[in-house]
Amino acid sequence: MYRTHTCGELRISDAGKVITLAGWVQKTRDFGGMTFVDLRDRYGITQLVFNMETDAGQCKLARELGREFVIRATGLVAERSNKNPNMPTGDIEIFVDTLHILNPAETPPFTIEENSDGGDELRMKYRYLDMRRAPLQRNLMLRHRMAQSVRHYLDLRGFIEVETPVMIKSTPEGARDFVVPSRMNQGQFYALPQSPQMFKQLLMVSGYDRYMQIVKCFRDEDLRADRQPEFTQIDCEMAFVEQDDILNTFEGLAKHLFKEILNVEFPGKFAKIPYEQAMTEYGSDKPDLRFGMKITDLTEKVVGCGLSVMAEAEYIGGIVATGCADYSRKQIDDLTEFVKKPQIGAKGLIYVKYNTDGTIKSSVAKFFDAAALRGWAEVTGAKAGNLLLILAGKRDKTLKALGELRLEMGRQLNLMDKNKYIPLWVVDFPLVEWDEETKRFYAIHHPFTAPKPEHIPMLDIDPGKVHANAYDLVINGIEIGGGSIRIHDSGLQKKMFEVLGFTDEQAQYRFGFLMNAFKYGAPPHGGIAFGFDRWVSLFAGLNSIRDVIAFPKNNQGRDVMQDSPGIIDDEQLKELGIRIVTSDK
């Protein structure tokens, strides 16, 4: 060992000991006769002291140390005269006898501090330096701790960790697969799994009863802000269970993590909200319940009004922003711009200000008298001083827009407290949704999700109305995980493939082995998968998953540190039996 102690562990009780530390130079301060060096490792920072009078040689060497030099220092632990109560090691310092430079360092391209002066791109390129910073070390420690805690909790409850394969068969349904050309089977490809879905179901067929794995998954999608081509799931499956068994088990896991990691306790059960209610009240299937501001349906209230945009709308709904009656023209204009953004797509924003002096001001005052506007206040619960914001249009789209507007108002009014956590289950999702473009139904979760038993007859008549035995765990507006009870009956699975428009051949080619497996005694089963990156970032108080991943990729799917992906040589292409054809670009 190059050290006897770490830089985080020496205390006043160690005074008088001769010890050896090793680590990185955080900073040096030169006060003429004395030179101080802050020595850093993963465990903390300890102050080293060099004295020009007693040992000029070592002191001169210390003065030449640059930031991030790797050194080893042996010396005496001494009580500090000038204690630093902000550091665990702040009561002591080391009078260094012997200093060794283990490795010098070039000056880093940005500061290795709590807040760095480096830009995003530069820090990504030098990720190994960025990762020295305390925030990233905290994030990765948190991730480590959560991973151990998850496995330990599930292990105690009889879950078996089984490693499922990374090179599997390509069965795309939804996102694109990444593929791996096979050299031994030229012209054929493996796929990287979007999830171990089929394998975990097979494990249930195999009688493993309870399965868990923290596992990498892959999706070749055009990357939006907070997506990574490879990401990590906590993947679980249970046999002989119904929906509530799964919710109870994983509500237990969530509570355990909250308690063990954040010391947050939830005495009662998590709320359980049907999908339809979540959409109607919050305009979202992942409502942030840290604040109210529910959506009120005003459609009935405007019947027969003279404003065509309202009179002809399929749906009209509003939210009440408390204390915002004094919003300026500029603020209202900004909100209007916000809802008109293409991602949100509202045509315009209607407002009613219920002023504290009892007056009412509205963008639709021409079309509604004060009594009508007071009537809206009554339904929506708007009080004096409040601002009523209204959108009109197609029902689903308008609800989603209202949901976005609600979140925006939550941000503006600081209603999203990072230290407050409101978890809930969203249940009763639709089973399938119709796609106008391809004229077929798509599975909302995946093709193995079981319909509610009482809805099965509707599969033949109106599949869009069928509810699934599916559930999401949502915390603070973030979908942390989701799952479903699976179809375990091969007849029902076949019917489901029909609804999704798969021919027998397609179903057989893609999922044949699973359908076959189900013929040999499949137990009732269901499961759930959690987005581990997201869960860690939620607990870390971050908005992005990037900084809870050691070596993330950028929005072009590139690792700018490695400069990957890269070219491979012609010999290897030939062995793989493929040729690059990029002429049409």
Add this chain to the structure above:
Amino acid sequence: MYRTHTCGELRISDAGKVITLAGWVQKTRDFGGMTFVDLRDRYGITQLVFNMETDAGQCKLARELGREFVIRATGLVAERSNKNPNMPTGDIEIFVDTLHILNPAETPPFTIEENSDGGDELRMKYRYLDMRRAPLQRNLMLRHRMAQSVRHYLDLRGFIEVETPVMIKSTPEGARDFVVPSRMNQGQFYALPQSPQMFKQLLMVSGYDRYMQIVKCFRDEDLRADRQPEFTQIDCEMAFVEQDDILNTFEGLAKHLFKEILNVEFPGKFAKIPYEQAMTEYGSDKPDLRFGMKITDLTEKVVGCGLSVMAEAEYIGGIVATGCADYSRKQIDDLTEFVKKPQIGAKGLIYVKYNTDGTIKSSVAKFFDAAALRGWAEVTGAKAGNLLLILAGKRDKTLKALGELRLEMGRQLNLMDKNKYIPLWVVDFPLVEWDEETKRFYAIHHPFTAPKPEHIPMLDIDPGKVHANAYDLVINGIEIGGGSIRIHDSGLQKKMFEVLGFTDEQAQYRFGFLMNAFKYGAPPHGGIAFGFDRWVSLFAGLNSIRDVIAFPKNNQGRDVMQDSPGIIDDEQLKELGIRIVTSDK
């Protein structure tokens, strides 16, 4: 829940309870008035009883149950009159009130028993059925338990689990990479990691100090008997350590696993044997020390003899097989065939039988007198009744052949007790080896392995003689893991790349980011990686890793259950910018 208890937990103390079980029908026995059903789940087997007199309906239903039907049964726990002491639940049975068939099953293509009647290929195709068998369930439970135990042990010792990326840059050195064409960066490829080697070294540069991960690795090799294209490593790295720190830490891990999993204790330290000694004494860099039978160098003993094959040999060595002096002509012929196999490549086998009656019989009696042959016995320690087996030829090749012959004799003489474990460290490996074909040196471990400090000057003169700070953990002749102290000095790393014949551009393209990282303060560090599949199979008492992997691939790299790899459609190929070119096949 579909059950109140599992099929493994009911005991005599539960008699009188009404319970519900769910599981698979192991077998049914029909005795006219009574029908017995053995119900199986992961946890055990419980006997269900149906009585024709008291409930003819349920009993008739029970009679129709086929093997592997999934059922649920509710009934009364009762003491058995005819107890089965071989089953934990053997004291009780269930008088079933209500039987539900949850899912019928077609007759499985082979028996789901401890020993199945199915052939290898059939069982691979129906892997999900094979995995129901108790041996596979035991193997996967063992794997689960070992994984938890490894992480727990390392977690307690400050190791952080960090997930390294699966899609990385292709930097082949040694085995071929699997590659993943990038859609967003057409013409470029990611590679799947052969190991997270560079990432774990970067983590040390980043100050993470102690890293661990149980991680999938990938090698596109022509598959030998016991290789898988994807396999699992226990991957670890430590900073500020020397070789002995790593050996001590992971000897601790190994002892912990032996104790916790197998209840085997090792009081002393593991033996530490230099590579050169292992080769000289056992003809192997992974000697099986469960038995002796060391190789003796006889080269000096035959100087000037009249037999050209011996007189001209660079090296002559022998092993003594105890009690084999009475080997028949046929047995000796078989051994001769064995050493002449192309994989072993000896030219022939020389033997000396030291008979119990004091006579000596040898294939080279013509060339050596009895005194000479007695002299050999003296050096080799051969006693009356023993058989001395001798090979001659080039030194390295002959030693390896003797090593193989030693193992063969160990097998024939039953010296390899599966319940005996002898772990040891092999140390002081050569750093590089010369390849005649490509006329360059190759790294024995990998290009980041540090030479012994005292050997560094020899890098310029005679690289082949340089020893590495590298080590393997060997148990019972199986290399369970290996690692090294890494080069942390960029100057020395550059020199190493020169020795390996990399141009500056090649080194920069492949490892540039690592060499750059080392400029910013790399700590001394080293690590180790264990073959997790092999370790589990060793503990399971298996010769192959296939049955400790849930969904393995066959020798052609195919998953015959999924029928993977498979074709992908033209649209996807076009998006990836590649074309299949297999015309030359």
